[in-house]
Amino acid sequence: MGTVEPQVSTARDVQQHPSMTADAQSQVTDGFHLVIDALKLNGIDTIFGLPGIPITDLTRMAQAAGMRVISFRHEQNAGYAASIAGFLTQKPGICLTVSAPGFLNGLTALANATTNCFPMILISGSSEREIVDLQQGDYEEMDQLAIAKPLCKAAFRVLHAEDIGVGIARAIRAAVSARPGGVYLDLPGKLFAQTLDVEAGRKSLIKVVDPAPRQIPAQDAVQRALELLKSAKRPLIVLGKGAAYAQADADILALVERTGIPYLPMSMAKGLLPDTHEQSAAAARSYVLPEADVVMLVGARLNWLLSHGKGKTWGGKGHKDWGGQKFIQIDISPQEADSNVRIDAPLVGDIGSCVSALLAGIGASWPKPPAEWLSAVAERKNKNIAKMAETLASNPVPMNFHSALAVVRDIIKASPDACLVNEGANALDFTRSIVDMYKPRKRLDVGTWGVMGIGMGFCVAAAVVSGQQVIAIEGDSAFGFSGMEVETICRYNLPVCVVVFNNNGIYRGTDVNPAGGPDVAPTVFVKGARYDKLMGAFGGVGVHATTPAELRSAMEEAIRSRKPTLINAVIDETAGTESGRITSLNPSAKKK
């Protein structure tokens, strides 16, 4: 129990308890208000959700109680919004849904949050327990708790109003402590109307003290890591999304600069140091991964995005062979080490504590890496940057990914505080490599799963949480997964500029039906679609752009006006490749 006295709302909800006699009247509160009070007590001021039985009144009362209630058109988008709000704020993002179908719609986002280590709580109303458990066919009957459990970090159900405080406290702790993740909280409809004496209600609430306790690394583990780092001839630092989440920006910058080691930012760690930093080895990725002898992972897992730390990417002979690197891995989860290859120096703790312990050990006189290594990296990098500059300077007709992204790159450079949301295949991969980020936690994308559909949910949350301009670079397929939320963007008048990279389909617009029938190929959409017209339906600004100059002036105007804007950027339908950069993950048919 915290030291701050919980506030329980009374003014609006003082009722006469039905079972009480007139002379024993008491002020009562109820499940609705206890949920709201418990969230507010813990500093949670925003709910992303979609109303319906049994949570409609909860959304109204939360708004009446001064919470921001952002209402979506589909729960999956509300869920993605909650999850990225959690990533940006280190507080669990709240997604609120109705039972069965609403719950299931939110569940994809909950699972995605868990996979990406975003703290989020999916709160779903549910049907009557007795009927659900006897499978008697209630309205929206489903055993939601059992279904959620394997897809999230923790799952809880509250049956009695006096347990709401504990339920929310447990959900918050589970979401943000240690490795963050998705938490499910099941609130059966009957709970909301249950009443409790105001004073008893007040006492039942918990203000969580220190919800994400620091985890200090052991000194011998710090020493082991430093010794290994010091022995390196060709060291490399890899910064992951966990490093961005940690909000230890100044210490991470100091670690990179004081060691002088080249670093690679993973996608959502871009901007932790400005991408233009001279130690960034991003443009020489395919050189540094196989060449490095000691690699320090900071909040980055050796999953598929890093080719599991082995194989040809890392200089191994075969696709599963170890390349010979030694690894230092900083991670909050002790189970992460050795998940793919041997970790010689695991450093377990929260990123902030681990990095500051390393800095203390490094002191002021850490030797810079050997000059041959630094100059070899710089040479590869400068060559690749020069090659890219040439490609970006060309102005082909029709516009392609490169000429459009040269514009986006300039726009972000001029507005480094803007959040960049990004999804698609080619639209994702080219944006990641071309558009430099300058500040931490400004690039929000498809994450560990490469999931399509995060787009508009992320845009809404980023705008609501940061108040900053949001720019979304969306493949036309990717946009379709959450496109209806442009109404939400207009409804809340958010400063979001969506750019749809319209190449008529998934990867390209050129496939033809091999059977020659009237149906178009599975990857192809309506040719020449006008996504910009969607925006006009809701009062936003729609722009059709076929040249880099048109794209530039539309984006500049969107940023100047802060009006909800959708730019349909027409991209050469032949320009993309199958699955973007990950073509090789497509299984190839033996029989064509």
Ligand SMILES: Cc1ncc(C[n+]2csc(CCOP(=O)(O)OP(=O)(O)O)c2C)c(N)n1
């Ligand atoms: C939920 C989900 N469904 C399907 C996919 C498979 N997928 C990967 S990228 C993509 C769309 C690529 O097309 P687009 O967004 O138009 O990008 P482009 O390559 O054309 O620029 C799809 C459907 C996925 N990653 N996630």
Ligand SMILES: [Mg+2]
């Ligand atoms: Mg496309």
